[in-house]
Amino acid sequence: MKKENSNKLRENADTGTVRAKKHLGQHFLKDEVIAEKIGDTLSMQGYKNVLEIGPGMGVLTKYLINKDVDVIAMDLDTESIAYLEEKYPNKNLKILEADFLKYDLSQLFGEAQFGITGNFPYNISTQIVFKMLEWKEQIPEFTGMFQKEVAERICEKEGSKAYGILSVLAQAFYDAEYLFTVPPTVFNPPPKVDSGVLRLRRKENFAIACSEKMLYKVVKTAFQQRRKTLRNSLKSFNLSDKIKEDAIFGQRPEQLSVSQFIALTQKLENDAISTHR
Known part of the structure; x- marks a missing residue:
């Protein structure tokens, strides 16, 4: 056959x-x-x-x-x-x-x-x-x-x-x-x-200033609830009260540029470190 x-x-x-x-x-x-x-x-x-x-x-x-x-x-x-x-x-x-x-x-x-x-x-x-x-x-x-x-x-x-x-x-x-x-x-x-x-x-320099794994997680989580502000869509990251005051969290994911998403990921990484000290 x-x-x-x-x-x-x-x-x-x-x-x-x-x-x-x-x-x-x-x-x-x-x-x-x-x-x-x-x-x-x-x-x-x-x-x-x-x-x-x-x-x-x-x-x-x-x-x-x-x-x-x-x-x-x-x-x-x-x-x-x-x-x-x-x-x-x-x-x-x-x-x-x-x-x-x-x-x-x-x-x-x-x-x-x-x-x-x-x-x-x-x-x-x-x-x-x-x-x-x-x-x-x-x-x-x-x-x-x-x-x-x-x-x-x-x-x-x-x-x-x-x-x-x-x-x-x-x-x-x-x-x-x-x-x-x-x-x-x-x-x-x-x-x-x-x-x-x-x-x-x-890109000529395609290294990014944050964890790639974390960036993927942040982007995917944010866009899963794209109509919500980041303050609400990223609740699962256990944001500290201090970081919630940052103006970026009042925006929706579609408003952020790629560089802003990378900066946001850095903020979340730093917040997680300071919170667990």
């Missing part, structure tokens, strides 16, 4: 067809111009390795392997893997059947720096960003296509209702830029929403 499945996959590769699978959130990009534009979003500055997540039928892969870089195309879909192996037997391309969210990224390029790009499945796109942030020491640049509202949210600044957890945590370490919008008509099958392409470039 396994051999029959393997033969069927090879036949699909030969005929140039891969069936889009709904449970994998697949929408195959078919527009060559847009694929090339996404490929060009990577500057390749400071790295010579690229990971493409969710290559599908390789429309973006084709442009990546023409650059002076080593490319790993990672996909969960066995059918896509078979198609890519048949169509792109390229010396600077490694095709890997794996789940990005579960994969140990140190196995990809060792300790070398690498960029990430892709036409990301909508159903796991935010999880992809959170995992990328865990590996930021090795990832100077991250670009790709998301559902438009998610891409906008990641790049949004304070003062907007779209500004939230993803915005703050991504922009704490990266400069975020929304690049362009992509209509549903350039996909097969077409999604029901527009897509957006963004670029995250790691």
Whole structure:
């Protein structure tokens, strides 16, 4: 039975067809111009390795392997893997059947720096960003296509209702830029929403002046009750009476810039130390 499945996959590769699978959130990009534009979003500055997540039928892969870089195309879909192996037997391309969210990224390029790009499945796109942030020491640049509202949210600044957890945590370490919008008509099958392409470039000095773990906790706790002032939404941090008097606690989370969230986290860390003395 396994051999029959393997033969069927090879036949699909030969005929140039891969069936889009709904449970994998697949929408195959078919527009060559847009694929090339996404490929060009990577500057390749400071790295010579690229990971493409969710290559599908390789429309973006084709442009990546023409650059002076080593490319790993990672996909969960066995059918896509078979198609890519048949169509792109390229010396600077490694095709890997794996789940990005579960994969140990140190196995990809060792300790070398690498960029990430892709036409990301909508159903796991935010999880992809959170995992990328865990590996930021090795990832100077991250670009790709998301559902438009998610891409906008990641790049949004304070003062907007779209500004939230993803915005703050991504922009704490990266400069975020929304690049362009992509209509549903350039996909097969077409999604029901527009897509957006963004670029995250790691800051030159991306060390922050507080505990990363604490920053994540503060940001997530604050935005879970985004309509409340920080004085109320951060009650679980056991704020001292003195720190509650700080004007910042009278604000709502969407009013704080990324640097203010870092400063807030420092205040909470110092308050916890002084309270337990």
